[in-house]
Amino acid sequence: MTRIQANLLLTLVALIWGSAFVAQSRGMADVGPLLFTGVRFLIGALVVLPLAVLEWRRLGRQGRPLTPLDGTHIAGLGLLMTLGAVMQQVGIQFTSVTNAGFLTAIYVPLVPVLAWLLLRQVAHWSVWPAAAGCLVGAFLLSGAHELDVGLGDLWVAGSAIPWAVHVLMVGRWADRMGAPFLVACGQFAVCGLLSLAAAFTLEPVRWAGLVAATWPIAYTGVLSVGIAFTAQVVAQRYAQAADAAIILSAETLFAAAFGFALLGERLDSAGLVGCGLMLACILLVQLLPLVGTLRRRQILTTPSN
Template sequence: MLIRSSRTAQLLLLLVCFIWGVEFVLIDLAIEEIPTHTFNAIRFLLAGLSLIPLLWFNRQQLVNIRWLPLCGASALLGFLLFVSFYTQTEGMHYTSVSNAGFITGLNVPLVPLLGFLLFRIKASAAVWIGMVIATAGLYLLTVGDNLEFNRGDTLILTCAFGFAIHILLTGRFVDSLPVMPLSILQLLAVALYSSIAAWISPEPAFYHSGATPLSWQDLATNPLIISAVLITGLLGTAYAYWAQSACQQILASHQVALIFATEPVFACLSAWLFLNEQLGTLGLVGAGMIIAAMLISELGDRRGRVTLEPLDQSTSVSPKP
């Protein structure tokens, strides 16, 4: 698939955020029945394998491939995703959904901050203003006056740092490495790391301690687990990280981070639609602030415009410096 405009890239990433927001409830239900490492191992294995057929449409990316840099980058990006998804999921056992949403959303301001600290990437004043507004909007949307810091919050803060660094590094790697192989290998790396973690964990691999013992056959016939794995693996993971890598060849890292700030907006909307949860006045104000932050950053940052040419991309979402 050729992505020729920043507008198309932004729409693809908004779709990613919509999928992530809607699938949140499904994942929350699934991990009540299956341990986090096992769920992530199955999810990312399915995601990686499902992208392999797309290599046929990107055969030119396999010519003169530099395997050592590709495998090294994939292993590093995969490790960041492994840590981020594990800490986020585990943190949900100890903290509220509101705290989790806000703290995960901190990867939005962390991207330009870490980009400056680690790589001396400078952003315009409009970008920093957008980041501040987006952070305040995330707070109003997901937390309000009830922010309390506990063990789960610490885990999810680790997740936010992991996602932010992943966005920054993806933006650097996609400039020199083939996107589709990079996407596939990093997803398979997460599956490998999760499998190893499940294997060495003292906890049972297929069920939680104290629960009724289950086998992999039991999981394979559980409608909830099957639905969660298929939706999160194919849409929330395979498509999402294909889109991220592909779009980061056009968009800057801070732009991607701001688009990702819409994930809690979609999560709140889906909760209102499917679970009859009310967004509330503060939530509506926060959602509006996030939209405004995206517009301020996009319209005010003219410095980073690039000449667009046909691309043969295919992988994860991270903006270019």
């Protein structure tokens, strides 16, 4: 997969995630956040399971099965996913979808910072203004110009930390193992089981609530988890983590687009500026490194006098 193809796949992931915010919010009317998270991630694991089984057999035939360390990495990704998903889902109960979309985007500037602190990876200079621009654009797009920070906002903002570490590590570990579907299925299963165990301990679990939330759970389980998160794992084997975070931040933009198309929501002038700023930043972080590469190639191929 080329870098451009990976970036296009990540854009599709952002589109699916942007469409899922409304479903996540509506699902909270009938079930608790832990139960909602547990069931939808187990559904996602079942969606990917056939591909994971085929990948397991392929690795066995090639004589390179997963090691206990690989299993530890998958479990670690599942734990990060659990923290991020549950904290975000709890927060959505007590804040607006608009605020949740903006506050989730906090992970965008966190990824290059953590890449430098934890892995000593220095991002292309364009990542820094692009990350800042995406955050400002998400703020303008959200319409939360007088953001009144409450308990729900703090939960969603806190979820940005495990999400940022997850974005940073998922492509790195999936590429090292050469098993993106096993990584995806394994982390979904860990997240689903941990969340479900916590739900039976801390929340009222009612079958009637699950039935009432069938469509939000099914939509987010199949599309947001099974398809989109798996596509993220595949694409991030070929994309830089900082670039991926900026592209994935477009979920805020797509959430606004779905709100316009399905819910009749309208953007004011600040929201339109935010859309334009986010699009510009996404293009910036993709095109500027390519320009530099083309210039270097031109210099190398130009015969000297």
